[in-house]
Amino acid sequence: MKKEKTVIKIDNLTKEYRLYDKPIYRIVETFFSSGKTYYQSFMALDNISLEIQRGETIGIVGRNGSGKSTLLQIICGIIKPTKGSIVVDGRISALLELGAGFNPEFTGRQNVYLNGSILGLTQQEIDSRIDDILSFASIGDFIDQPVKSYSSGMFVRLAFSVAISIEPEILIVDEALSVGDEAFQRKCFAKINQIQEKGGTILFVSHSTTSIVELCSRAFMLDRGELLIAGEPKQVVSRYQKMVYAPDDKVEAMKNEMRLLENRFALPLEDEEPRRERVGGKRQERQAPQSPSAEVSEHYDPHLVPVSIIEYERKGGTILNPRLEDEHGNLVNILENGKSYSYVYEVKFDRGIDKVKFGMLIKTIKGVEICGCSADSAKAGCGTIAEGRVVKVTFPFQCLFYPDVYFLNAGVLGEDSDGEFYLDRQIDIAMFRVRGDNLKHCTALTTLVGFPEVTDE
Ligand SMILES: Nc1ncnc2c1ncn2[C@@H]1O[C@H](COP(=O)(O)OP(=O)(O)O)[C@@H](O)[C@H]1O
Numbered sequence: 001m002k003k004e005k006t007v008i009k010i011d012n013l014t015k016e017y018r019l020y021d022k023p024i025y026r027i028v029e030t031f032f033s034s035g036k037t038y039y040q041s042f043m044a045l046d047n048i049s050l051e052i053q054r055g056e057t058i059g060i061v062g063r064n065g066s067g068k069s070t071l072l073q074i075i076c077g078i079i080k081p082t083k084g085s086i087v088v089d090g091r092i093s094a095l096l097e098l099g100a101g102f103n104p105e106f107t108g109r110q111n112v113y114l115n116g117s118i119l120g121l122t123q124q125e126i127d128s129r130i131d132d133i134l135s136f137a138s139i140g141d142f143i144d145q146p147v148k149s150y151s152s153g154m155f156v157r158l159a160f161s162v163a164i165s166i167e168p169e170i171l172i173v174d175e176a177l178s179v180g181d182e183a184f185q186r187k188c189f190a191k192i193n194q195i196q197e198k199g200g201t202i203l204f205v206s207h208s209t210t211s212i213v214e215l216c217s218r219a220f221m222l223d224r225g226e227l228l229i230a231g232e233p234k235q236v237v238s239r240y241q242k243m244v245y246a247p248d249d250k251v252e253a254m255k256n257e258m259r260l261l262e263n264r265f266a267l268p269l270e271d272e273e274p275r276r277e278r279v280g281g282k283r284q285e286r287q288a289p290q291s292p293s294a295e296v297s298e299h300y301d302p303h304l305v306p307v308s309i310i311e312y313e314r315k316g317g318t319i320l321n322p323r324l325e326d327e328h329g330n331l332v333n334i335l336e337n338g339k340s341y342s343y344v345y346e347v348k349f350d351r352g353i354d355k356v357k358f359g360m361l362i363k364t365i366k367g368v369e370i371c372g373c374s375a376d377s378a379k380a381g382c383g384t385i386a387e388g389r390v391v392k393v394t395f396p397f398q399c400l401f402y403p404d405v406y407f408l409n410a411g412v413l414g415e416d417s418d419g420e421f422y423l424d425r426q427i428d429i430a431m432f433r434v435r436g437d438n439l440k441h442c443t444a445l446t447t448l449v450g451f452p453e454v455t456d457e
């Protein structure tokens with residue numbers, strides 16, 4: 001095993017911006033020092049300390065303006081911190097927010113040379129790589145047009161191709177990848193995997209929390225310049241999502257709760273104790289769904305209960321008793337590959353509402369979304385929903401999952417004059433295990449409908 005090596009070390013790093021009401025105040029202050037301050041101080045980063053080891057893939061999440069880009073720019077050496085220290089050990093290459101590092105008047109080809117030299121390549125080194133760069137970017141003849149005529153997708157293709165051409169030891173990607181089309185994104189992610197396999201270090205800012213969970217070994221959450229939490233990506237991402245969806249007046253309390261977390265900079269995958277909590281409310285204990293005959297059996301294990309349940313603030317509806325049933329309506333949570341089941345829950349409405357969508361989503365342990373769908377109340381023929389009504393929602397499915405553990409989510413969306421909103425939304429609300437001794441040779445997530453055959457020609 002490779003010895004751990006710190007490649008980025010940041011201590012008590014602060015970046016302050018001084019906001020002057022009028023530009024002239026900056027000059028007045030410089031030349032006529034009267035002790036008076038003419039600016040408002042704004043902390044884009046506030047006393048951040050962190051360490052990143054070689055081989056880690058770090059995801060950074062945070063609301064807009066929380067300091068993610070500022071942090072990445074400081075790591076790249078593009079801007080200087082106001083206070084604190086930063087040490088970077090390794091050849092770094094960055095794909096920063098669109099525009100950074102490219103001259104819009106130059107052609108794509110000229111920008112490749114310009115950026116290559118910024119990254120430390122000689123003219124000959126760029127000459128020998130240019131074919132690879134151009135073929136990865138695949139923007140055709142546009143390469144000899146000024147980049148100001150590029151679409152954002154073309155731009156990001158070229159910028160990413162240049163960034164990876166130096167085989168970076170540390171690759172930094174700020175949002176940019178979401179601009180490309182899916183096929184190109186897949187190609188970039190494959191490249192990122194290659195860099196990971198070679199032991200490279202990656203820092204990755206993305207609004208796609210699924211990508212963060214899928215790609216990263218660790219995640220950081222910034223908010224208003226503060227490093228709030230760090231640790232296992234699924235944990236960090238679910239707390240981040242909870243905060244993003246919380247009502248404004250609850251956010252500060254949620255931040256305080258995070259500040260008090262034990263291990264807040266090293267959150268483990270799951271808490272030891274079962275945890276159920278309501279967003280913006282008190283922690284809440286609730287019994288695991290159980291049928292009267294619920295006891296350990298071949299198809300039901302009462303101990304198989306999620307410890308990462310998140311219940312969002314309710315707005316007029318409650319999802320009740322989410323569960324899986326076999327074809328005979330028996331409660332199950334140990335499923336057999338190939339058999340038919342239903343995901344069932346009831347919804348109690350505390351307000352009348354015209355249109356409702358009932359949703360479900362199945363995820364892996366790492367948070368990868370496997371399948372989700374929703375049923376429309378109008379199409380399901382249940383018409384306008386009156387206050388106090390309870391409906392049962394059933395999603396039948398054939399279990400094509402490979403043996404592993406999966407998590408269920410449920411959400412009920414209502415619509416009023418302001419648009420769609422969640423009446424109730426519950427994350428990791430139930431879990432199930434898929435059994436299949438005959439599938440031990442399989443990989444990935446789901447099976448084919450039939451079993452493989454090998455025959456003589
Ligand atoms: N040059 C600057 N002068 C003043 N404020 C800035 C400057 N650059 C960034 N900021 C502010 O710093 C904060 C953090 O910005 P940024 O790092 O871009 O956030 P993020 O990438 O998380 O959206 C924002 O409020 C932004 O307005």
Ligand SMILES: [Mg+2]
Binds near residue numbers: 068069070097
């Ligand atoms: Mg940014």
